[in-house]
Amino acid sequence: MFAAGYKFPVSPRFYEWLGPNETFAVTPPSIHRAHRGLIAPMFTKSSVQKLDQILVKHAKKLAEAMSPKPKILGEDCKVLRTEVVTKPGDGVYIFKLLRRYANDMVTEYLIGESFGLLDSDERFSCLQQIIDTLANFQHVFFAWVISYTVVHFPTFLVNALVPSGFRGLKQVGFVVIDRLRAYYQKPVEARAKTNKTIYEAIIEGGSEMKLPENVVVADLLLIYLASIETTGGALAEALYRACVGSEVQARLHEELVKAFPNKTDEVTPAKAEKVQYLIAFLKEALRMGPPFPGRITRLTPKEGTTCQGKFIPGNTSVSMSAHLMHMDEDVYPNPRKFDPERWVGNSNPASLQEKYFVPFSKGPRACPASNFAWAEMITTVATVIRRYKVSLHSDNRRGEEWVDRITKTDVGDFIITSEEHDH
Numbered sequence: 153m154f155a156a157g158y159k160f161p162v163s164p165r166f167y168e169w170l171g172p173n174e175t176f177a178v179t180p181p182s183i184h185r186a187h188r189g190l191i192a193p194m195f196t197k198s199s200v201q202k203l204d205q206i207l208v209k210h211a212k213k214l215a216e217a218m219s220p221k222p223k224i225l226g227e228d229c230k231v232l233r234t235e236v237v238t239k240p241g242d243g244v245y246i247f248k249l250l251r252r253y254a255n256d257m258v259t260e261y262l263i264g265e266s267f268g269l270l271d272s273d274e275r276f277s278c279l280q281q282i283i284d285t286l287a288n289f290q291h292v293f294f295a296w297v298i299s300y301t302v303v304h305f306p307t308f309l310v311n312a313l314v315p316s317g318f319r320g321l322k323q324v325g326f327v328v329i330d331r332l333r334a335y336y337q338k339p340v341e342a343r344a345k346t347n348k349t350i351y352e353a354i355i356e357g358g359s360e361m362k363l364p365e366n367v368v369v370a371d372l373l374l375i376y377l378a379s380i381e382t383t384g385g386a387l388a389e390a391l392y393r394a395c396v397g398s399e400v401q402a403r404l405h406e407e408l409v410k411a412f413p414n415k416t417d418e419v420t421p422a423k424a425e426k427v428q429y430l431i432a433f434l435k436e437a438l439r440m441g442p443p444f445p446g447r448i449t450r451l452t453p454k455e456g457t458t459c460q461g462k463f464i465p466g467n468t469s470v471s472m473s474a475h476l477m478h479m480d481e482d483v484y485p486n487p488r489k490f491d492p493e494r495w496v497g498n499s500n501p502a503s504l505q506e507k508y509f510v511p512f513s514k515g516p517r518a519c520p521a522s523n524f525a526w527a528e529m530i531t532t533v534a535t536v537i538r539r540y541k542v543s544l545h546s547d548n549r550r551g552e553e554w555v556d557r558i559t560k561t562d563v564g565d566f567i568i569t570s571e572e573h574d575h
């Protein structure tokens with residue numbers, strides 16, 4: 153179903169509320185391939201390597217925001233101040249901060265200018281729309297009457313018919329599209345000073361494909377949406393595991409000190425990715441807490457299909473769950489134990505544990521940005537853990553429990569205290 157040779161389309165209901173039907177999320181496999189071809193070069197390992205300085209800059213901002221004495225809280229940071237800091241000098245609502253980080257990082261690469269949410273609240277409304285939408289995300293799938301209405305009815309009818317908590321599905325498109333379009337319409341200003349941006353890659357390639365503007369913007373919107381909760385969720389899982397596993401955190405810190413002996417050493421992704429234990433730690437965090445834990449659906453072809461000897465009728469939604477695969481004890485012994493050691497010195501791609509490791513899915517619809525996401529995780533976690541000893545704040549309410557809202561959603565506020573290492 154997810155293997156390279158299969159050509160099952162995604163279930164349109166999952167994506168159609170995002171924008172015009174031509175956007176690459178919803179198209180049939182052949183058109184989808186062409187859209188992906190536009191952005192694929194931007195996410196190769198060598199393209200991502202060119203982003204080193206941007207990755208370092210945003211990781212440092214995140215670490216600074218976690219500081220017991222953050223310097224970021226200026227006058228235009230009212231939301232940031234109330235949402236991020238529990239008691240100044242005491243703890244931070246880390247997941248909220250991680251979302252802002254993911255937002256800043258992706259917008260810089262997408263349109264050449266970061267929304268700057270770790271600096272100010274000015275463009276926070278975009279993120280707020282996403283947060284509101286995600287609160288009801290799972291209904292996109294199951295409450296099809298609501299999602300159909302939101303997608304196909306005019307706004308005044310949507311407002312009259314649809315409960316307010318669901319209108320975000322429509323609003324998120326408008327707010328973010330407006331914002332992205334503003335940049336898109338000023339191509340010279342929006343061009344990144346040093347690196348080519350994703351939007352340029354889509355426009356350049358898209359002119360050959362004669363993509364209309366609304367499709368370009370919808371593609372950008374999809375990339376924007378796809379990057380925030382996933383990156384934020386993966387980083388949150390990693391930092392939670394560091395907080396609750398004191399030995400794991402101590403080992404991680406020790407390895408990072410070997411790689412970056414001076415506290416002032418710049419934590420670059422190129423150097424950090426050589427720290428084997430860091431990679432093992434992050435893989436284990438993605439195994440235990442995949443940001444897309446399940447229900448990544450595909451539609452069977454009209455004529456139906458046979459899967460492992462069983463016939464499945466045409467147009468049936470079928471799916472797999474990364475969470476269930478990652479919890480298979482034949483592949484991952486003692487699967488509920490957080491154990492980075494299972495990955496140390498064991499990176500043979502043919503091994504079962506690599507084969508069943510699917511946080512980014514597999515096949516032609518797998519995450520196109522996994523290199524980028526890895527670079528974000530490596531740089532950020534290395535920067536934070538090299539600098540701080542992190543622990544759960546006494547008001548923390550996040551535990552092991554989570555709900556599947558298409559993306560994995562943790563239950564309870566996740567609050568961290570950071571103590572700066574002496575050296």
Ligand code: HEM
Nearest residue numbers: 375378379382383386443444448511512513517519521525
């Ligand atoms: C740890 C972070 C991330 C994880 C675990 C993750 C995981 C995934 C998964 C499982 C899918 C497949 C969804 C499906 O089959 O419907 C996906 C798709 C996608 N992801 Fe990611 N992702 C992450 C970060 C990112 C980032 C940072 C970006 C962009 C900068 C991104 C862009 C996309 C896009 C555009 C798609 C749709 C691909 C398509 O339909 O062909 N993701 N991601």
